[in-house]
Amino acid sequence: MTSKITKKNYSMRSAFGKTLTRLASAHPNIYVVDIDLKDSLKLTDFAKRFKSRFIETGVSEQNAAAVAAGLALSGKTVFLTSYAAFSPSLNWGVIRQSICYNQAKVIIVGSHAGLMTDEQGATHQSLEDIALMRALPDIDVFSPADARQVKKILPTLIRGPRPAYLRLVRASAPNFTDPKSSFTIGKAQVLKRGTDLTIVGHGPILKNALLVQKDLKNISLEIINSPSIQPLDEKTILTSVKKTRHLITLEDHQVEGGLGEAIAPLLLKNPLNAKMKLLAVQDEFGQSAHDYEKLWDHYGLGIESLKTAIKELLK
Amino acid sequence: MPINLSHLKNTSLDVRADILTMINKAGSGHLAGPLSSTDLLVSLYFSNLFNFYPTDPKNPQRDRFVLSAGHLALALYSVLCRAGFFDEELLSGFSQLKSLLQGHVYHHVPGVEYSSGSLGQGLSVAAGMALADKKDRKKRFTIALTSDGEHNQGQVWEAAMFANKYSLSRLINIVDKNGIQIGGTTSQIMPLDDLASKYHEFGWQVYEINGHHFPTILRTLSYAKESKEKPVVIIANTVAAKGIPYMEANYKYHDIKDFDQEKFKKALSQLNKLSKFK
The missing domain is CATH 3.40.50.920 (Rossmann fold)
Structure with a gap:
């Protein structure tokens, strides 16, 4: 049962953007709170098709996280999207209080995590996001292995009752998880x-x-x-x-x-x-x-x- | 239903006495802010201007109140109790182990929408709530209470821009401008200068009022609810530790750590004097 590594590279960010846009048709409660990185998170199509559910806060990670909490406390399923180096780090205290402590179901999506960021360098390479999120109570933390797994994780996160952090990378990379395996919270x-x-x-x-x-x-x-x-x-x-x-x-x-x-x-x-x-x-x-x-x-x-x-x- | 002004005044005195009693029992607590914001909270919950359901706190028709300055919890707890959300018994356990009444406001307390304590976040949360209502075409209001010291936080201004961008006309921010914060007066620590002009420049409808004059507070709240496009800020000029003359306007009573029986009696007697001359 050895997994096969694909020759072709696949983008986690595209998998995220496309899957979320697809799921948003069937789930009218899905909202995106974006911190001026919609192209990078591959949400341009979502923003066009679901204009009313695409909330643009500009470069304000703290306000964005708390606005997301306010929407979530009003029954919305909210994806808060940015780079992991900015969210969750500039807004960690807001995630702690407004999202986790208040039990606001926000899914924090941090892209460009790890070293796979091309020319961008240390300011954009989040190497601490998992530590920041693991330290908090009442939030789940996920780091999918490939684009294939990103597609499977999203429906689970939408169904789940709790806030979550989802780690994505910038670069495209091979798929190597089992195409037939499902994703379950708490399962390796x-x-x-x-x-x-x-x-x-x-x-x-x-x-x-x-x-x-x-x-x-x-x-x-x-x-x-x-x-x-x-x-x-x-x-x-x-x-x-x-x-x-x-x-x-x-x-x-x-x-x-x-x-x-x-x-x-x-x-x-x-x-x-x-x-x-x-x-x-x-x-x-x-x-x-x-x-x-x-x-x-x-x-x-x-x-x-x-x-x-x-x-x-x-x- | 006509609003009885002497009922509001008496309720405020009762709330202030509750605040002193809870701090005395607990031994410590925040004082100046809860006392300065009391008249504002009483105006909200004891008029017909704010829609709430004490026996059904999560009723979807309710207006929502977000206490952004979580250290004003004592005032809100007392007001919610007196408005019928929970029994007086709960007040006596304030800040004790396993009590619902946490030192900073806690959303598991009936009637509390949002837990806060770390300053500067509540206006953004309220904006998110108001935006959700706007999307859902709900006509209810979201009212936030912020402190002036809290306006040191950049996030408050991020929220101010956001509320303007999305024309959140059913969002009202009441600023308890009591002129002090934990380490000194606001003018010493970080001057806010002309707060009204700042909000005006950020695209808000601005009212600046005496935050202890009930007819003005009520009139302004009803004006605020008429806004068609702009979010509304009510800058309420208040007196820190209002009602206890020997503590008033002194930042050293922001919070109190040794509120012994003697100090409690002195404070209560000053409050009672105020009561006689109401």
Whole structure:
């Protein structure tokens, strides 16, 4: 049951914009509160077709988050769309009070997360969004692995009762999740079964784990996609680590507050005599580059770094 | 139904006494703001200008009130209680462990629409609510209460632009302009200068009034409800800690941490004196 990596690249942002526009026909309560990034979030069509439900706040992340809360408290299903580097960060305190504490069902969509932002550099590379959102009560946190998964997540978020954060990336990347799998809040998916070492990750970078397996013929990797970071699928992860006793977490995010740090306490609570390594950005800012693979390599998240980490952990 | 002005005055005195009593019982609480905004809140809930349903707080026909300055909770709790939303018993538990009455206003309390405390957010939330009503062609009103100190926050001005853009004529922002904030007078901490002109420039319908004169408050609220295009701001000039002469207009009574029996009695007796000369 190994997932196949497509040769073609697909845009998460297009998948988001198109799927939301399609769903909006059947769901008259869907609203978008946009922070002047509609083209970037691929919502131009939504804005044209559902003019009355497309609310443009201009570059005002705090006002936008609270306006979204006001709409949600009036029964609307609201998507608050921007770059992750601005929302949720400039407006974190507003998300905390007006959305989470007040139980306003707003879905915060943060695009351009991680290092995959092309020339834009550190100001636009959100490497802290998951940490910011994980720290809050009463919100779910999702980081889909590919465009295919983005399409499946949206109907679930619309149905769900709680606020949510949805992480998207800028660059197009291959699809590699199972086309037949469904998306369930709190569930991880095993992309490949194995016995020696577990890799758990989220986002497009998880593709590297599948590629590494092809180079390491003598090592059997179990690869788990964990798009639901809060709530976390503890059972699937622990069952795997119990078997392999070796765990690497892989994510395009700061090590602080990311998926790795969400999983590490599970190993303290459930002593499995397992070794663990967290592959993530190590407390530094990103930078510009036109090839995200090069950025991943530079920050120790690329294929070679992953191979080294696997070999070291299994020594 | 004609509004009985002496009933409003007496209710305000009762609310102020409630505020003092709750702070005395809890040992600490916010004082100056709840006392300065009391007459505004009483005008809303004890006139026929604001539509609410004490036994059915979530009735879809209700007007909505958003307390943006969450530290004015004590005044709102007392007003809601006296308007029939919940029993007096609840007031006595203010800010105690497991009490619904949190130190800053809390949306699980019957009649409270929105929890706040972190300043500057409520006007945007109220704008979002008013926009939802406009989209749904509902004729009800959303009324926010903000403080003058809160206008330090840039977000308030983001909301002001937004409400103008979307012509939220059924949004009313009442500013409790009591001239103080936690660390000093507003003119010392961050001067607002001509607040009325600022709102005017932001495209709002502006009224500036004496926030303790009931006939003026009521008249202005009814004017505000007639706006056809512009959002409305009522800048209510008030006195911090109104009703307790020895505390009035002094920023040091923004909040109080050692409200012992002696101070409580002194404050209450000054309030009672006011009561006699009403």
